[in-house]
Amino acid sequence: MFGNLKKKLKGFFDKAGKEAETEEVEEEVLVETEEDLEAPKLSAKKKTKAKKETKKEKLEEEKKIEDTKAEKPKRKRSILKKITRRHISEKSLDSILWELELALLENDVAKEVTESITADTREILLETDLKRGDTAENAITSSLKAAIENTLDVGDLNIIEKIKENEERPTLILFVGFNGSGKTMTIGKFAQMLQSQGITVVMAAGDTFRAAAIEQLDIHAKVLKVPIIKQQRGSDAAAVIYDAVEHAKAKGIDVVLGDTAGRSHADSNLMDELKKIVRVNNPDITIFVGDSLTGNDASEQAKSFNDAVGIDASVLTKADCDVKGGACISISHMTGKPIIYLGTGQGYEDIEEFNPDWFVEKVFE
Ligand SMILES: Nc1nc2c(ncn2[C@@H]2O[C@H](COP(=O)(O)OP(=O)(O)OP(=O)(O)O)[C@@H](O)[C@H]2O)c(=O)[nH]1
Ligand SMILES: [Mg+2]
Numbered sequence: 001m002f003g004n005l006k007k008k009l010k011g012f013f014d015k016a017g018k019e020a021e022t023e024e025v026e027e028e029v030l031v032e033t034e035e036d037l038e039a040p041k042l043s044a045k046k047k048t049k050a051k052k053e054t055k056k057e058k059l060e061e062e063k064k065i066e067d068t069k070a071e072k073p074k075r076k077r078s079i080l081k082k083i084t085r086r087h088i089s090e091k092s093l094d095s096i097l098w099e100l101e102l103a104l105l106e107n108d109v110a111k112e113v114t115e116s117i118t119a120d121t122r123e124i125l126l127e128t129d130l131k132r133g134d135t136a137e138n139a140i141t142s143s144l145k146a147a148i149e150n151t152l153d154v155g156d157l158n159i160i161e162k163i164k165e166n167e168e169r170p171t172l173i174l175f176v177g178f179n180g181s182g183k184t185m186t187i188g189k190f191a192q193m194l195q196s197q198g199i200t201v202v203m204a205a206g207d208t209f210r211a212a213a214i215e216q217l218d219i220h221a222k223v224l225k226v227p228i229i230k231q232q233r234g235s236d237a238a239a240v241i242y243d244a245v246e247h248a249k250a251k252g253i254d255v256v257l258g259d260t261a262g263r264s265h266a267d268s269n270l271m272d273e274l275k276k277i278v279r280v281n282n283p284d285i286t287i288f289v290g291d292s293l294t295g296n297d298a299s300e301q302a303k304s305f306n307d308a309v310g311i312d313a314s315v316l317t318k319a320d321c322d323v324k325g326g327a328c329i330s331i332s333h334m335t336g337k338p339i340i341y342l343g344t345g346q347g348y349e350d351i352e353e354f355n356p357d358w359f360v361e362k363v364f365e
Contacts, residue, residue: 005325006363010142012103016096017137022130023089028031029082034074042165048312058317086130096140097122107328108295112332113151120147145364151333152356157313157340162285163199163255170246170248172241172256172281174206176274176309177289178301181341182317186212186289188220192348194255195224201255204244205230206237206277209261217259224348227253237261237273238280246280258283265304278309286316287340290331292323297331306335317343320350328359 009226088096098120104114124143130136163171175183184207191201203221206229207213214230221228227242241258248256260277263270278286288311290298302314314331319342328339339354 004322005085006365008103008107009363012099013137013141014153016099016140017135019092020096020136020140021035021089021092022086022136024086026082026084028080028082030078032076032078034076057079079177087128088091088125088130088136090126093122093125100144104326104329107324108330109294110299110326110330110334113299113330116333117144117147117151117329141364145360146180148329148363149356149360151329154181154332154336154338156338157285160194160197160199160286163194166284169204169225170245170253171285172245172258172283173287174241174258174260174277174281174283175287175289176260176305176311177262177265178265178291178294178297179210181262181289181291181294181298181301182315183207183262183289184216184259186218186287186315186317186341186343187217188224189261189343189348189351190257191220191224191226191350199255200253201226201257202244202248202251202253203228204241204256204258205260206241206259207345208233208235208237208240209273213259213261227251237275241277241281265301265308271308274309286311288331288335288337290314290316290327291318291322291340292316292325292327293318295324295327296330298327299334302331303334311335311337313337313340315339315341315343315351316354319352320344321323325359325363328354332356 080229100121101114101118104117106113109117118297119149121143124146125139128143129137129138159173177183191203194201203217203226205214205217207217208231211233214233218230220230227247229240229247231240237260241256244256244258247253258277260274260280261270263274265271286309288302288305290302292298298316305311314335314337316328316331316339322339331340342352342354344350344352
């Protein structure tokens with residue numbers, strides 16, 4: 001899984017590490033220091049005056065001075081200090097980042113995401129001083145790692161918690177995406193996963209468009225012993241899902257898993273139908289299901305579905321195949337929504353939580 005990205009980055013790091021020139025620069029920096037002030041002394045004038053004061057006043061005055069001494073007043077002072085910094089020279093940075101851009105593009109990271117990661121890496125590298133004994137390669141690796149971590153840091157969505165918090169009505173989870181991306185299979189996996197957590201589910205055969213789509217979901221329902229709400233092919237998908245929600249309400253079922261027909265964002269009729277499904281049923285969670293084998297296209301699709309109906313998270317399927325991995329980075333960045341699961345095979349158990357930290361470790365290990 002993600003072997004290609006790892007391989008590409010390894011090649012990049014080797015080359016970049018060898019080519020990177022570091023430079024030492026001496027800089028003068030302002031350092032703020034604090035120094036103790038002398039405890040205030042009584043002026044001569046004040047001293048004579050003090051003599052004339054009563055003993056009580058004198059004692060009070062002395063106490064005041066003692067208190068001030070105890071506070072130890074400090075004065076801030078800025079001084080110029082010379083320091084030597086070692087970092088990768090800007091000149092070699094340009095060629096390194098160009099190589100990085102290529103390595104990411106070749107691994108299905110979308111162009112705009114590549115640019116953002118490269119810019120982030122540049123910024124981090126320029127800000128980072130190389131410590132004694134630190135190699136350029138280490139600095140490049142950790143800067144890129146930090147830049148990718150930033151890109152993946154788009155919040156989290158815990159489905160199980162969200163379902164358990166929603167006590168008022170059944171939680172409707174709608175699965176949307178391109179043709180053949182794995183929506184229906186993922187519904188089977190979700191049904192199995194949720195049931196194993198003691199959460200009850202009903203399936204809604206909302207793909208009323210493609211031949212045999214209803215029968216396909218029906219098979220999953222039978223195997224998993226899950227109720228299913230369906231109508232004939234060609235019927236109104238929004239109504240099928242509405243009926244499933246009503247059924248869940250009546251039977252006290254926790255979750256409705258809504259299947260939808262695969263569609264391209266360019267198909268305006270089907271996109272309008274999807275908007276209607278969303279308008280009528282107001283899903284609690286809309287999940288974009290993307291095929292990681294389609295690489296760069298998956299992130300473009302995710303963005304267009306997010307723009308059309310608003311998604312809450314993505315599931316990337318077929319991660320068991322030798323995928324490049326760049327789609328994971330791109331989808332999060334382009335939708336601003338987290339990837340929550342990876343599909344890792346054709347069995348019901350083949351679903352894994354997506355953990356950005358794990359992903360980054362995997363790529364850099
Ligand atoms: N290897 C692998 N195959 C998967 C995975 N998820 C789905 N598939 C397969 O991908 C194919 C399409 O899956 P479906 O669930 O029918 O996809 P869909 O999005 O519902 O397709 P449409 O309804 O036609 O839009 C099937 O052969 C699935 O078994 C996965 O994680 N790994
Ligand atoms: Mg389907």
